[in-house]
Amino acid sequence: MSATTFDFDQMLQTIKDKQWSLADIDWDAPGAETMTDELRAKMQPFMADLVWIEHVGARGFASLAKKAPTPTIKRIYEYFHAEEQKHANAELALMKRWGMLDAEGNPPEPNVNVKLAIKVLDDYGDTIPLTGLATLIPLLECALDGALVKFLLEEVTDPVCHEVFRHINSDEARHITVDFQVLELIGAGPLHKLVIESAALLQPQVIIGLIVVFTPLINKMRDNIVAMGLPEQKLYNAVKRFATIGSRGPHTARIPAYHVLKAQAAMIIDRTSPYHRLLADPMVKLTSFVPAKVLGRPQAWVDELTHEPIAS
């Protein structure tokens, strides 16, 4: 399907029709006992990372909505913003079900790399040109969908978890479809526009954001989950999927940011690449020295997470 024929209005209608709520799920259904103490200790940090990556991803869609090329795509991004928030809320509710939250049910404290990502999104998210974020987000979603969630579903047998992720995966499939159709739309645009937008990506805050925020954030997560037992082959498959879907349409390949991120993704999954020795590992170490205090208070969106299906 080419960009010119994709029906975004139809997609928006499908998104509206497929809405689901945390209130549809019986959070007290049997199966929570399948979460053994050993598994709980192993999965707690993983779930915390997952909740935060969805929550930060949600904020990314909020920025994309500000840049959307048409009102329909803007509306779709507004729904995706809410849906990513829903996924974070649902994952938090799973953590609550499994006894991974404190007595008050507070969300887990984000690590310093997540805090840096929040800071950068607060300060610059809305000014990053469309091509940058529109390329980054599908890469994150392929990784999330293709590796992290598959890993979780293999480790955990709780039927409620599987029910929740049937909903989440069906949402994510639509997100990935739209993400790549928007890339097609951008790639099909006039060359001068692509050049201008790509040149605009060379602003210091974008480059520094990529090196200081994105690189260590992803690397820390990558090493954490590989240490937990995720086969590296799964990461490889996820990034391959990004390249495969991207090469399906005729226009995506015209976007320089797509090639840059594809190349970086290839280095991220290959642990022997000098990228890790020379850039990513030192950045993980360096950012671990950043005191949370200098980052200031994040904006109020970070407080919108909740595990309660019903608000009164």
Add this chain to the structure above:
Amino acid sequence: MTVSTGSTSGFRGEVLCGTAWRGRAFTGRSVAVIAPGREAAVIVPEVVRTARQVKVFQEEPDWLLPLPLPLPRVLARPAARLSLRLQVRDPWTRRRLTPDARFNRHRPRVDGRYYAALQEPHCTLISWPVYALVPGGVRSAEGIEHHVDCIILGESAAQREDLCA
């Protein structure tokens, strides 16, 4: 203008459509207002005065001017932006109250009370898309069901088939 108390939605409480909320007291009740900014700006300050709790589902913000200033058209939006900046301190709330510069075609409306009403402690601004009314209240796309006693649908929300079918 619709003036009716609809019972056509899936909600088991009271639904007020169009201007049916006018002159009503909501003492002790929790109320959801579903309306774009230009309509919510009229409804919310009145409802906040009497209701116990107000949830404002405002999917689309609009520019508001605090006073009927005799401004040329080009200055109306910057003035509205300044007014928002001065009245709302929280940047995330401000972002959700800022209309899209490209797609919002509505002229700034004169209303000086909306931002103050939204910042009352018993008032919450919710900008997630609303997709259904259920027996207990309002479902929005962040996956949460918001329970209320009464729902006010602004004039454009009252036309929505998905909410009033």
